Amino acid sequence: xxxxxxxxxxxxxxxxxxxxxxxxxxxxxxxxxxxxxxxxxxxxxxxxxxxxxxxxxxxxxxxxxxxxxxxxxxxxxxxxxxxxxxxxxxxxxxxxxxxxxxxxxxxxxxxxxxxxxxxxxxxxxxxxxxxxxxxxxxxxxxxxxxxxxxxxxxxxxxxxxxxxxxxxxxxxxxxxxxxxxxxxxxxxxxxxxxxxxxxxxxxxxxxxxxxxxxxxxxxxxxxxxxxxxxxxxxxxxxxxxxxxxxxxxxxxxxxxxxxxxxxxxxxxxxxxxxxxxxxxxxxxxxxxxxxxxxxxxxxxxxxxxxxxxxxxxxxxxxxxxxxxxxxxxxxxxxxxxxxxxxxxxxxxxxxxxxxxxxxxxxxxxxxxxxxxxxxxxxxxxxxxx
Numbered sequence: 586x587x588x589x590x591x592x593x594x595x596x597x598x599x600x601x602x603x604x605x606x607x608x609x610x611x612x613x614x615x616x617x618x619x620x621x622x623x624x625x626x627x628x629x630x631x632x633x634x635x636x637x638x639x640x641x642x643x644x645x646x647x648x649x650x651x652x653x654x655x656x657x658x659x660x661x662x663x664x665x666x667x668x669x670x671x672x673x674x675x676x677x678x679x680x681x682x683x684x685x686x687x688x689x690x691x692x693x694x695x696x697x698x699x700x701x702x703x704x705x706x707x708x709x710x711x712x713x714x715x716x717x718x719x720x721x722x723x724x725x726x727x728x729x730x731x732x733x734x735x736x737x738x739x740x741x742x743x744x745x746x747x748x749x750x751x752x753x754x755x756x757x758x759x760x761x762x763x764x765x766x767x768x769x770x771x772x773x774x775x776x777x778x779x780x781x782x783x784x785x786x787x788x789x790x791x792x793x794x795x796x797x798x799x800x801x802x803x804x805x806x807x808x809x810x811x812x813x814x815x816x817x818x819x820x821x822x823x824x825x826x827x828x829x830x831x832x833x834x835x836x837x838x839x840x841x842x843x844x845x846x847x848x849x850x851x852x853x854x855x856x857x858x859x860x861x862x863x864x865x866x867x868x869x870x871x872x873x874x875x876x877x878x879x880x881x882x883x884x885x886x887x888x889x890x891x892x893x894x895x896x897x898x899x900x901x902x903x904x905x906x907x908x909x910x911x912x913x914x915x916x917x918x919x920x921x922x923x924x925x926x927x928x929x930x931x932x933x934x935x936x937x938x939x940x941x942x943x944x945x946x947x948x949x950x951x952x953x954x955x956x957x958x959x960x961x962x963x964x965x966x967x968x969x970x
Contacts, residue, residue: 611806623803626650628702631671631679632727636799637791640677645670652703652945654839658829659815663839665944669705676738679726681706689723690969692876694733695751698883700726701953703942708950710751710957717954717961722749729763730867735774744875747969749960750867751881754888754909755844759856759863767863773870830887833895838943840894844885849900852911861915868921879967880916880923881960882909883948886941889930924963926956 615623624630627648633639647670655664674680679700693699693711701709711724725733730750733739739746758764776784818824825831830840847855868878887894891903913925930940933955940952948956 614805615803621648625656627671631673635802636795639791639795642677643675645672652942654829655944657826660819663944672706680724681712686721686723689721690746691722692748693722693724694728696727698753699751703945703947710953713954713957717957731766731774734870746876748876749879753883754885759859764863767866832893836893838893840887841946844887845898852908857912865919882925884927889934924960
């Protein structure tokens with residue numbers, strides 16, 4: 586009986602051809618699919634998260650999306666879908682107004698909470714604060730205060746302005762890069778001509794190759810494979826990404842493992858004295874420009890809903906004193922105005938109010954509105970002109 590033909594070269598050609606088809610299909614898909622098919626939420630698209638965080642400018646983008654924890658977990662049953670719109674101004678900052686207001690006396694800068702990631706334009710902190718305050722608010726979000734000072738991105742009427750700086754709890758530690766930068770600085774973030782030229786060149790290169798970088802970063806085939814793996818692993822073994830903490834009491838509220846880890850870290854562990862010193866330095870730098878500072882501290886989701894955190898992941902008893910209360914006292918001692926949202930948030934949590942998205946690390950419109958009301962009240966007490 587004749588043996589089967591043996592042609593290794595043919596087999597190699599077939600296998601390489603199939604591989605080429607798969608790779609080519611993946612590249613064509615990344616080039617032709619709509620952003621909603623490639624990014625799990627609109628913020629990743631408009632902020633340029635796949636291209637060196639080179640944000641898109643002058644764009645209004647709407648997408649049906651879900652939360653960052655839902656994306657990390659990768660299990661459809663935990664995702665809460667919603668339709669959100671993101672408006673980016675001509676400088677690449679999220680600005681629901683679409684344009685700058687050079688006469689605003691209240692400036693807003695901060696992290697992803699302050700920029701309203703996970704929420705639509707009308708529910709961002711800037712919009713809600715402006716409504717509660719009854720006067721214009723100029724957002725520079727998201728952005729580091731050091732970058733704001735270095736680039737002097739201020740409206741025309743700088744002197745006498747108030748800068749509201751918001752920061753979520755997990756980033757209020759001495760290990761945070763921004764805090765460390767403030768502690769090292771001695772010249773209020775001024776650039777030498779050489780440093781400015783280098784930074785301008787880096788920005789130019791990032792914008793030049795940003796789209797190409799993003800294109801190669803995206804792989805629809807890899808995303809599909811990861812999704813199928815996450816779903817299968819969770820269904821068969823209950824295993825999931827270590828960055829997400831899934832409750833054990835039947836609740837569908839997810840937690841960020843980094844936040845949960847802070848539940849056992851005291852104010853001394855987080856070196857809150859150094860954090861307060863860093864903020865004092867930023868306050869002094871703003872003071873040289875005639876700008877005052879109001880600090881808004883935002884508690885982590887696990888801090889507010891500690892009752893929903895699995896017993897195996899939380900301390901036997903709450904930290905005393907509360908680290909954010911310690912920071913508030915330290916700021917007061919340095920004559921820095923601040924708003925600690927923790928008491929109000931915990932009280933609302935006791936009233937069964939959800940202030941954060943179940944599938945996200947960020948707050949929802951209810952939490953944002955509550956924060957805006959308390960912040961507006963603090964601003965009014967400062968009696969701005």
